[in-house]
Amino acid sequence: MLGPTLLVMSGAAGLGTWLATLDAPRLAAILRARPDVARHPEPTDLSMVASRLSSRSSVNWAITALSRPALQVAEALLALGGSASREELHSLLGATGAAVEAVDAAIAELAALALAWTLQGTVRQVGSWGAITPDPLGLGRPAHELYGRLSADQLDRIGAHHGIPGLGRAGIHSVVAVLTEPDAVRARLAGADPQIAAAVRRLATHGPRRSGVRFPEPGEPVGACQEGRQLAAQGWAVPTEWGIGEMPREIALAVRGPAYRAPFDAHPPRPATAPVDPRQLHAAGEHGALTALGSVRRLVTLLGRSPLATVRGGGIGVRELRRAAKEVGSDITGARLGLETARAAGLVTLAMEKAGPGAARGGSEPPSAVALPTEAVDEWLAAEPVDAYARLLLGWWHLPTVPSLRVDESGRPAGALVRAYGHPEHVRMRAGVFACLADLDPACGLVETDSLRELLAHRAPLDRGLPDDDARLSATLDEATRLGLVAMGALTPVGRELLAAVRGDHPHAALHTALAGMLPAPTCTASFLPDLTALVTGIAAAPLARLLDAAADLERQDVTSIWRFTAASVRRALDAGHDADELLAALAAAAERPLPQPLGYLIEDIARQHGQVQVVAVSTCVRVADAALAAQLAAHRALAPLGLRRLTDTVLVSEQPADVVVEALRSAELSPLQQDAAGATVVERAPDRRVPVPAERSSPGPPAGMAALAARLTGAA
Numbered sequence: 001m002l003g004p005t006l007l008v009m010s011g012a013a014g015l016g017t018w019l020a021t022l023d024a025p026r027l028a029a030i031l032r033a034r035p036d037v038a039r040h041p042e043p044t045d046l047s048m049v050a051s052r053l054s055s056r057s058s059v060n061w062a063i064t065a066l067s068r069p070a071l072q073v074a075e076a077l078l079a080l081g082g083s084a085s086r087e088e089l090h091s092l093l094g095a096t097g098a099a100v101e102a103v104d105a106a107i108a109e110l111a112a113l114a115l116a117w118t119l120q121g122t123v124r125q126v127g128s129w130g131a132i133t134p135d136p137l138g139l140g141r142p143a144h145e146l147y148g149r150l151s152a153d154q155l156d157r158i159g160a161h162h163g164i165p166g167l168g169r170a171g172i173h174s175v176v177a178v179l180t181e182p183d184a185v186r187a188r189l190a191g192a193d194p195q196i197a198a199a200v201r202r203l204a205t206h207g208p209r210r211s212g213v214r215f216p217e218p219g220e221p222v223g224a225c226q227e228g229r230q231l232a233a234q235g236w237a238v239p240t241e242w243g244i245g246e247m248p249r250e251i252a253l254a255v256r257g258p259a260y261r262a263p264f265d266a267h268p269p270r271p272a273t274a275p276v277d278p279r280q281l282h283a284a285g286e287h288g289a290l291t292a293l294g295s296v297r298r299l300v301t302l303l304g305r306s307p308l309a310t311v312r313g314g315g316i317g318v319r320e321l322r323r324a325a326k327e328v329g330s331d332i333t334g335a336r337l338g339l340e341t342a343r344a345a346g347l348v349t350l351a352m353e354k355a356g357p358g359a360a361r362g363g364s365e366p367p368s369a370v371a372l373p374t375e376a377v378d379e380w381l382a383a384e385p386v387d388a389y390a391r392l393l394l395g396w397w398h399l400p401t402v403p404s405l406r407v408d409e410s411g412r413p414a415g416a417l418v419r420a421y422g423h424p425e426h427v428r429m430r431a432g433v434f435a436c437l438a439d440l441d442p443a444c445g446l447v448e449t450d451s452l453r454e455l456l457a458h459r460a461p462l463d464r465g466l467p468d469d470d471a472r473l474s475a476t477l478d479e480a481t482r483l484g485l486v487a488m489g490a491l492t493p494v495g496r497e498l499l500a501a502v503r504g505d506h507p508h509a510a511l512h513t514a515l516a517g518m519l520p521a522p523t524c525t526a527s528f529l530p531d532l533t534a535l536v537t538g539i540a541a542a543p544l545a546r547l548l549d550a551a552a553d554l555e556r557q558d559v560t561s562i563w564r565f566t567a568a569s570v571r572r573a574l575d576a577g578h579d580a581d582e583l584l585a586a587l588a589a590a591a592e593r594p595l596p597q598p599l600g601y602l603i604e605d606i607a608r609q610h611g612q613v614q615v616v617a618v619s620t621c622v623r624v625a626d627a628a629l630a631a632q633l634a635a636h637r638a639l640a641p642l643g644l645r646r647l648t649d650t651v652l653v654s655e656q657p658a659d660v661v662v663e664a665l666r667s668a669e670l671s672p673l674q675q676d677a678a679g680a681t682v683v684e685r686a687p688d689r690r691v692p693v694p695a696e697r698s699s700p701g702p703p704a705g706m707a708a709l710a711a712r713l714t715g716a717a
Contacts, residue, residue: 016050028710094261102266140208143248180250204255213245271451285492288484307370315415345395445489580607
């Protein structure tokens with residue numbers, strides 16, 4: 001039994017021994033909680049896993065997820081030497097009654113992250129923790145380490161003072177056992193000089209270090225007033241360097257006495273809550289889901305026709321964000337959130353443009369980046385709403401930013417898609433908020449969301465206190481609300497399912513299955529009203545959304561979205577190549593009831609006007625239907641910059657390019673039809689642009705997942 005016991009006591013080897021006792025599901029849970037351990041190259045055995053789990057960098061990352069009780073238990077365990085029985089921990093923490101269960105829960109929390117484990121009835125701690133927390137509970141280093149710095153003669157002098165002959169030749173383990181036995185320490189303190197005793201108690205309570213501590217030279221007398229030398233000569237403090245003395249950890253605990261209790265907050269804060277109607281919570285989640293999904297759909301469709309350009313400093317600037325927000329019926333924050341989420345989901349990326357319009361005028365503009373949809377967009381647009389929404393939610397969950405938090409030095413909104421931004425605390429804040437809300441009664445919501453700060457400080461205190469904490473929390477809650485995950489101070493059903501899915505091995509499949517009954521099927525028909533509006537309840541199917549976007553303007557996006565037909569929107573559809581009969585037929589096929597007459601009249605009226613003025617690309621020839629109209633155009637003051645001249649009664653020419661002439665005529669509220677040199681109609685419908693999905697977005701990560709890796713490591717595969 002000696003061999004295994006020594007193995008357990010030896011840092012990572014002890015952790016490896018404990019890992020070998022776990023089954024595959026428990027090991028998989030640890031790997032999911034500590035994903036850095038499974039990064040390339042993938043670990044091939046438990047000893048490699050234990051080594052990575054014990055590394056200081058990995059432990060540093062893991063402790064940010066610990067709650068205050070778990071950190072307090074870990075500090076108490078370290079104060080006891082990194083190894084103690086549960087009873088010793090309960091005693092040091094003063095745990096009785098319900099607090100005993102809280103201590104055991106904290107130990108389980110540490111074990112879930114492989115920061116501590118229990119073997120043979122003893123709770124042991126990962127070895128690298130001592131370097132992270134060198135002075136647990138305000139205590140110094142262990143006596144074994146400090147007394148080991150002294151010579152045999154110095155130890156003999158300490159022993160002689162306390163009536164212990166030959167202490168320096170007894171060996172370090174015996175020295176520690178003799179000098180740190182609690183009852184003996186308190187007895188020696190009771191018999192010490194009152195001035196020295198007071199200094200010892202101060203050092204034990206407020207230490208562990210003080211200046212002016214030096215060990216006397218051999219034969220050097222020490223006066224009663226030489227407090228620092230007395231502390232060293234009597235073994236209460238050990239000189240380290242630069243005249244600094246440090247009290248051994250065991251000595252300080254003995255001086256504090258059996259009544260000393262380490263701090264332990266057994267119970268989390270109890271925020272004020274109020275009952276929430278489950279139906280209202282479900283409705284709020286569905287409303288947010290429909291709104292968010294529709295907004296991102298229109299955003300990526302917009303990018304295919306009209307990409308957003310980056311600014312010189314990088315990212316999509318406020319002007320372009322404002323344009324996108326107006327197009328999709330959102331605000332700047334919503335547009336930024338949609339862009340960042342779409343990129344995280346692999347639907348949008350930045351691509352380089354060769355040159356701007358200046359190149360056509362003989363200028364030379366440097367290449368610039370624009371936001372474009374990826375090749376994955378078409379499949380996503382055609383997917384079921386549940387599948388499309390799940391992809392967006394998982395993209396948002398792993399965002400290394402809080403998009404709605406973006407401000408520049410002056411507090412104004414900054415650009416979107418700026419890769420330089422991104423910090424792990426943003427992801428941890430998101431997970432912490434959801435975990436805190438999930439711990440509430442499912443039928444209740446927070447009365448004040450400000451109480452989340454107290455809950456987060458209890459759940460993960462090491463992640464709090466950053467300068468923008470309050471702003472990050474508010475922004476995180478705002479984004480979750482926009483996405484339908486939080487409402488009325490509580491997680492919606494969708495929010496709870498997202499949290500459960502990301503804790504599993506295959507989050508997309510789990511989330512898709514869980515949401516299957518929560519979102520309505522896409523709507524393929526619309527209600528067309530006499531006031532020239534079209535109403536769609538729920539999520540408009542992709543073909544219906546494309547048809548309405550082509551011929552009408554989105555006026556409101558909600559559970560019921562509204563499109564409005566205008567002369568300009570119908571003219572836009574005709575300019576894009578639709579004709580009146582085909583457009584009316586498509587709208588009729590999508591209508592729940594016969595199309596109202598005003599809509600038919602509008603489309604037919606605009607169609608009759610469309611093409612009466614024809615622009616021919618002969619630098620530039622304008623043909624009109626009759627001589628009166630030609631005379632009207634030639635005399636039109638707004639068209640004077642075109643320099644129109646009449647060649648015949650129905651033909652005018654201009655020195656301006658055809659696209660300039662067309663734009664000017666449209667600005668004059670005319671409906672020109674552009675033709676090429678051969679007389680063929682120029683259709684202005686530009687093909688939707690697509691770019692390949694970036695490699696970092698297309699990679700699914702480890703294909704086997706943590707469960708399969710754990711099965712291989714435990715031999716269960």
